[in-house]
Amino acid sequence: MAAAEPKTVEKTTTRGGPKKPSQIKGLFEGLWVTLRALTSRSQVVQYPHVKEEPHQRARGVIGLLEENCTVCMLCARECPDWCIYIEGHKERREPRREGGKPRTVQVLDRFDIDFALCMYCGICVEVCPFDALHWSPEYEYSELEIRDLIHDKDRLGYWDTTKPPAPRLGYYKAAK
Amino acid sequence: MNWWAFVLRLLVIAALIPAAAYVLGYTFLKVLAHMQYRLGPMEAGRFHGVGQLLADGLKFLQKEDLVPDKADRPVFLFAPAVVLVGVVLVFMTIPFGPPPLNIVNLDSQLFVMLAASSLGTIGVLMAGWSSANKYSMMGGFRAAGQLLAYELPLILAAVGVVMQAGTLNLDGIVEAQSQFHLFGTAIPIPYVIPQIIGFVVFVIASQAELSQAPFDMPFAESELVAGFTTEYSGFRYLFFFLAEFASNFAFAAIGATLFLGGYWVPLVPEKALWIVGPIALAVKIGVLVFIFFWMRSTYPRLREDQLQRFAWKWLIPIALVNIGLTGVLKVVA
């Protein structure tokens, strides 16, 4: 496989040559191609009636699994255009075990993603250390007003329910 | 002919132009779409988007009728009407059926028809000039130059037919085709066979007259935005749109009459032509229109100078040769 010297050669395009006299044949070839297209099946999907299945990995919308989020702000910091708005506060909770120390937990007050700004880079999903963010291939959330594109945590929570199931372990090996 | 019959026919024509434009426009959308693996309009009007153009037309009517500040106002406003009037005149000369079914019956009907078909050029030039837009002006000039250049092969192609038929009257030409037997064939054949050169020239020239690809430089959306229609909006644009497809119909009708036998169908008795005739004409027009649209959706456009060269160096000499050949054959036969 590992050839040392490049195997590529130069090739000069053959078609056309220098200015050749007209050949009417070409005109009919074109007509033939369009006629074949006319008689073959159309390739479009009638969108609102028929929907294309988006790919599992398609980056359609971001879903938030709220119970996983610890308000660590990593996603908001790493986002290239800072379109994630997070607010949270600390709360004291009962100790987990009898006699244990009382815990402090971070409670999420606000988690907004501004999809008008988001560039769908996926960095937030990648950096979240607690797997609270996921991509969902849903794409139908256009709005009439740009401010409605700010999705709050409930809406993001809904999107999280639409995410595709995680691939099985050994998924790729089996497929090979 | 008494006046009310004439008015009645005029009214029919007035109704026929939008109807023809509608059908052709819809056909065009569909043919173009299917040649591109698309479906075209599918939503408006329940069945396969038949209501699409109606919706488009209503949309145009709602739009504001804008006139550019620097435009030559009266000329600008008047230009679409001129284009449409040209089309109306051509429609008036089309023989839709045996004599009572045509509007006018003149000795020099073909002459009038071809003359009327070039009237639109003035409107186009007016539109381009008065818009006070550089793109419009270039579009207008291109259109004028092109329409002038292709008027000639169009007429020359028709001359061959006239010579063979021996009349300028369109009914006469149809009748002559109904009696033409080439080498004693059993059924009479239309002039497309003996005048095949003329037919090809005619189709190409009318494609150019209609400013359709490969001769669509006056519109050339990638160069001139929308050519002479750039500044038009609202119902004036609708006028141009109507005129475009109506003249498609008109040219197809001329071609069908001259070369495909018009309303005449072989083996159909005289009397039945009253009903069969218009239908046959419609079918023949459909065939020609399909060829127009087929070329339009396949070819890229030529350059302005190539177009002129093509007209003067190829089409016109070929048409002249055709005339010569026709003359020789006429004398020999």
Place this chain on the structure above:
Amino acid sequence: MTSVQSHLSASFAAHLADAQVAVEIETPEMTLNIGPQHPSTHGVFRLIAKVDGERVTEVEPVLGYMHRGYEKLCEVRTYAQVTALVNRLDWLSGYCNEIPFILSAEKLMGIEAPPRVQYIRTILSELARQATFLVFLGSFGIELGALTPFFHTMRDREKVLDLLESVTGGRFHPNFNRVGGILDDLPPGFVEECAAVMDDVDKMCDQVDALLFGNDIFRERTLGVGVIPLDKGLEYGVSGANIRASGCAADVRRDEPYLVYDEVDFDVVTDTRGDAFARAYCRLQETRESTRIVRQCLKALPSGPIMAKVPKVIQVPPGEVYVRAENPLGEMGYYLVSRGGRIPYRVKVRTASFNNVSVLPWLLEGVFMPDLIAILGSLYFILGDVDR
């Protein structure tokens, strides 16, 4: 009497001196603004053209309507974030833009991505290249007035983009590369699907060949139009298919192989004519070559990890590096200066389109209006790539 006569003759003489006998009708030049909103400039690009009738006498391109300051933005973004930004330079082949940047970061860090990654990167770059060329072939047709090839190419470009999406999750802006590797492995079934799509693309190339390149009207419009002689092209730094069509076999993929281009077998397509036809035809042939490359890569795809060993926080050691790559539009290079730390100190992007456009004032002098459009189309620039 004589005084009257002399007076008359004097006035005639004066008139004659005034009158200009117009041998040729002189038309004043007209300044035509093509763009920034014009259908054939692919975005906001403006040409101030002086036209005399239909002939263009002088052209001045005005750039910068789409300047988004990406080079500056890169100075305040981490390496992972920069890849998301550079996706947007040449938006039609977002994936290809990532490659040289990631390679330059890897070079500074002394990391080499595992072989499987290299192969996947090659496959995806070639897919992006095909997607870009398919847009070109279609839109070039549109510029010349042929509407149909556009939809034929778009149909198959959709399939190519679907492949890209199935791997990366994004159609235009994949942001799939990470320093040292890629985000995810190929999805199951990709290899077979990809091979099938390559067949479709090849078939489509034949169709476009018949629709455009075999068409006499197309040939009339493009043969001999907008010729860039080799020396002029080199002077202006024209690259990619534009210079290969002028007879210079410059292809970074072969001259300075990156990824696995030294292990696959492909031809560098050149032409000697240097006109619009040659440029377009080179691109068509390169699409075919590209499917060849993808097929070979699919066959040779090794197994293995998809990420090299990299620290959790990407910190690039100080240094400077220039890495170039053969993008669909031409040669793209990143000059990366690092002073250590998580963010680059300076990123200078050499984009192909900017240099390709710089030849326009010279090239467009004295052409016809319709030819101007054909030349603009055949040079094939993306505004995001010009203005950055």
